[in-house]
Amino acid sequence: MRYEYTVETEDLAKYYQLGEVVVKALDGIDLRIRRGEYLSIMGPSGSGKTTLFNMIGGLDRPTRGRVYIDEVDISKLDAYELAWLRCRKIGYIFQTFNLIPVLTALENVTLPMIFAGVPREERMRRAVEILNRVGLGDRLHHKPAELSGGQQQRVAIARALANDPVIVLADEPTGNLDLHTGLEIINMLRQLNVEKGVTIFTATHDLKMIDVSDRIVWIRDGKVDRIEKRVDVVVGMEEI
Amino acid sequence: MLIILDPVMSKSTVESREVKFPPSEAFRFSIESIKRRFVRALITAVSIILGIAFYVGLRTMSDIMLSIYGTSEAARSYQLWMAIISLIVCAVGILNSMLMAVTERTKEIGTMKCLGAMDGHILMIFMFEAILVGVIGGFIGAVVGWLAGVLIYIGEYMNVIFSSALMTSYIMRMGEGILIAMILSVGATIYPAYHAASMDPADALRFEL
Ligand SMILES: Nc1ncnc2c1ncn2[C@@H]1O[C@H](COP(=O)(O)OP(=O)(O)OP(=O)(O)O)[C@@H](O)[C@H]1O
Ligand SMILES: [Mg+2]
Numbered sequence: 001m002r003y004e005y006t007v008e009t010e011d012l013a014k015y016y017q018l019g020e021v022v023v024k025a026l027d028g029i030d031l032r033i034r035r036g037e038y039l040s041i042m043g044p045s046g047s048g049k050t051t052l053f054n055m056i057g058g059l060d061r062p063t064r065g066r067v068y069i070d071e072v073d074i075s076k077l078d079a080y081e082l083a084w085l086r087c088r089k090i091g092y093i094f095q096t097f098n099l100i101p102v103l104t105a106l107e108n109v110t111l112p113m114i115f116a117g118v119p120r121e122e123r124m125r126r127a128v129e130i131l132n133r134v135g136l137g138d139r140l141h142h143k144p145a146e147l148s149g150g151q152q153q154r155v156a157i158a159r160a161l162a163n164d165p166v167i168v169l170a171d172e173p174t175g176n177l178d179l180h181t182g183l184e185i186i187n188m189l190r191q192l193n194v195e196k197g198v199t200i201f202t203a204t205h206d207l208k209m210i211d212v213s214d215r216i217v218w219i220r221d222g223k224v225d226r227i228e229k230r231v232d233v234v235v236g237m238e239e240i
Numbered sequence: 241m242l243i244i245l246d247p248v249m250s251k252s253t254v255e256s257r258e259v260k261f262p263p264s265e266a267f268r269f270s271i272e273s274i275k276r277r278f279v280r281a282l283i284t285a286v287s288i289i290l291g292i293a294f295y296v297g298l299r300t301m302s303d304i305m306l307s308i309y310g311t312s313e314a315a316r317s318y319q320l321w322m323a324i325i326s327l328i329v330c331a332v333g334i335l336n337s338m339l340m341a342v343t344e345r346t347k348e349i350g351t352m353k354c355l356g357a358m359d360g361h362i363l364m365i366f367m368f369e370a371i372l373v374g375v376i377g378g379f380i381g382a383v384v385g386w387l388a389g390v391l392i393y394i395g396e397y398m399n400v401i402f403s404s405a406l407m408t409s410y411i412m413r414m415g416e417g418i419l420i421a422m423i424l425s426v427g428a429t430i431y432p433a434y435h436a437a438s439m440d441p442a443d444a445l446r447f448e449l
Contacts, residue, residue, distance in 0.1 A: 059354065060442035079358060083259045086441075087356025098351045098445070102276040115356030117260040159355070 003070045006167050006199040007033040007056055012065035013222075014051050025051040027222035028065070033201060035166075038193045038212060041203045043219040049203035052219070053171040056201065057090055058082055070166065087115045091160025091198075095172035097152040099144040105131060105155045106140040112162040130158040134188065150181035157188060167199040168192070174206045186212055261361040263368075270368035281369075284337040285377035288421050291330025292381025293388065296417040298323040300389030303409045304401055308393070331424050338428035342366060342436055343449065349436050350444025359437040366433035370425045378421025382414035 012029040015022050026048045033039050041049050054060040055067055058074045067074050069089060077085060086092075099108050109127040118126070131137060134154040144152050153173060160168050170189065174182035190212040193200045202209055210216060210230065218225040274281045302319040305311045311319075349362050390410075393401050400406070436444065 054442040057354070057441075059350075059445070060440050080258050083353075083356050083358045084257045086354055087259050092354045094445070098347065098354075100348055100351065102273055111352075112355040114265055115259040115261055115361075163356075 003035060005032045005068070006035045006037075006070060007031070007201065008068040008071075009052075009056065010066045010068070012052070012055055012067060013063050014048075014055060014060070015063045024222045026055065026062070029219070029222070029224060031217065031224070033167075033199060035199055036193070036197045038190065038200045038214045039202075040209045040213040040216050041201070041219060042205070042209075042216055043225070045205075047219045048222040049219065050171055051222075053169055053201070053203045057092060057169045058085055083115070087112055088163050089166050091163075091165035091168040093153070093156050093160050093168060093170035093173045095175035097144065097149070097156050097176075099152055099155055099159070101144055104141045104143055105136060105147065105158075108144070108155055109158045109162050112159060116163045118163075127158070127162065130161055131155070134158050148181075149177050150184060153177060153181075153185050154188070157185070157192075161192070161198075165198065167201060170200070170202040170204075172204050172206070173202060174204065174208070179208075182206060183208055259356040259358060259361075261357065261364070263364065266361065266364040267368050270365050270372060273365070274369055274372060280341055281373055284334065284341060284373050284425075285380070287330055287333035287337055288374060288377030288425060289381040289384065291327050291334065291424070292378050292417040292421045293385035294326035294330065295323045295420065296382045296385030296413050297388040298326065298385075299413045299416070300386050300410060301392060303406060303413065304389065304393050304397070307403070307406055308397055308400055327420065327424075331428070334424050335428040338370070338425070339432050342429060342432035346436050346439070346444050346447040350439070350441045350447070353441040353444065359434075362437035363430075363433055366429050366437075367426060370429035370433075371422060374422035374425030375418060377425070378418035381421060382417035385417065386410055386414055 009029050009031045012026055012031075013024070014026040015024050017023075029048075029052060041052060043049055051060070055062050056069075058067070058069070058077075061075070069085060072085075074082065074085065092098075099105075100111065103111065106124070106127050109131060110123040113123040113126065128137070128140065131140060134157055136151060136154055136158070139147060139151060139155075142151075144155070147155065153176075157168075168189070173189070174185050177185060186206070186208055189200055189202070192198050193212075202213075213230055216228050216230070218228070298319060302311070302316060302323075305319075306316065349357075352362060353359075390401055439447075
């Protein structure tokens with residue numbers, strides 16, 4: 001079954017209690033991400049991008065509101081279903097790559113397939129294939145520490161794709177990369193989006209991301225400031 | 241009705257919506273993790289080896305003394321106390337290094353959960369690691385302790401220390417030592433591992449030492 005919206009949020013809020021003060025990291029976000037859409041969240045530091053990433057990815061619990069992935073309210077899932085959702089439906093990409101340091105590139109990519117119950121032979125075959133696709137066919141047995149930042153991020157992309165997710169969530173995927181390498185990663189995400197129809201959600205400061213996004217959602221202080229289609233984007237300097 | 245065929249709603253596909261991580265995979269992961277983090281494993285193992293060597297050494301000497309001099313009950317219990325106190329001192333060291341070993345992997349645990357790991361899977365990996373380090377450290381410690389205990393008497397009492405009665409008690413002491421090592425190792429790991437495994441991934445990922 002194909003759903004019109006891969007992600008929907010409804011009055012999504014996350015408050016943090018820090019002593020006396022309440023920090024409203026997210027404060028009533030209503031968002032609908034269409035299947036196959038490339039959507040970028042932009043906003044100044046501290047505006048709630050990572051918090052939103054965590055909520056949509058089922059990595060943290062909201063204070064209020066709901067998140068639907070493929071029309072399923074994820075707060076209703078039990079531990080098994082939530083693990084399954086993270087494993088099979090969502091691919092995560094982080095600013096700091098977050099590869100398992102003791103595992104090789106190949107092993108990092110096979111790990112999510114272990115959880116998905118893919119047989120060993122098939123895992124290996126698939127992992128090699130995906131790593132080839134991201135241009136790392138000659139780095140299969142390297143540990144993360146033996147790879148450059150850009151290469152590590154490509155392994156992370158390969159890992160995110162291991163179980164054919166419907167959505168890839170990326171939190172500042174180019175944040176630790178230089179301009180050129182960042183562009184490579186962005187193009188890779190775009191290609192994935194165009195060719196495979198994978199829905200992409202990125203939280204970013206990176207203006208290069210605007211060129212490839214279908215829509216840009218600007219957030220400020222945990223609220224949606226405005227939503228723009230790519231053609232309409234006008235960036236003020238204070239917003240980056 | 242279309243909705244029945246929906247994989248999310250359909251009961252018949254419920255089993256397929258579970259992640260898998262068989263113990264055999266967890267075990268392989270644990271072994272790799274120990275091998276590739278050898279120095280960390282060694283630090284933990286050293287405190288186990290020391291503790292168990294002290295314990296088994298003191299107990300062995302106490303057994304030998306009993307069969308040579310017929311030690312009094314009071315002296316025996318004094319010797320037991322010495323062995324237990326040395327264990328307690330080393331347990332603190334084990335607790336400390338296990339706590340570090342788990343804590344420094346909090347972010348990795350968060351990442352694993354993003355890939356589909358459940359709390360129990362994480363716990364299983366750490367338990368296997370603790371058992372392996374415990375058994376290996378305990379074994380080395382037991383052998384070292386026994387050697388130390390025996391070597392002290394080997395010159396004068398050669399024939400006594402290898403009597404069959406003592407041989408059985410050596411084996412018992414070493415078995416005790418390995419068992420204690422395992423219990424200490426698992427005991428020191430279980431709480432920090434449980435704590436880290438049950439964190440929300442978002443918190444685990446944000447975690448920095
Ligand atoms: N665990 C937490 N405890 C308390 N406050 C938090 C926590 N996580 C985030 N916050 C607060 O929530 C707000 C939003 O944080 P968030 O990390 O989502 O921002 P961001 O948009 O990702 O920023 P950046 O661009 O710097 O990554 C900030 O004010 C932050 O201080
Ligand atoms: Mg952030």
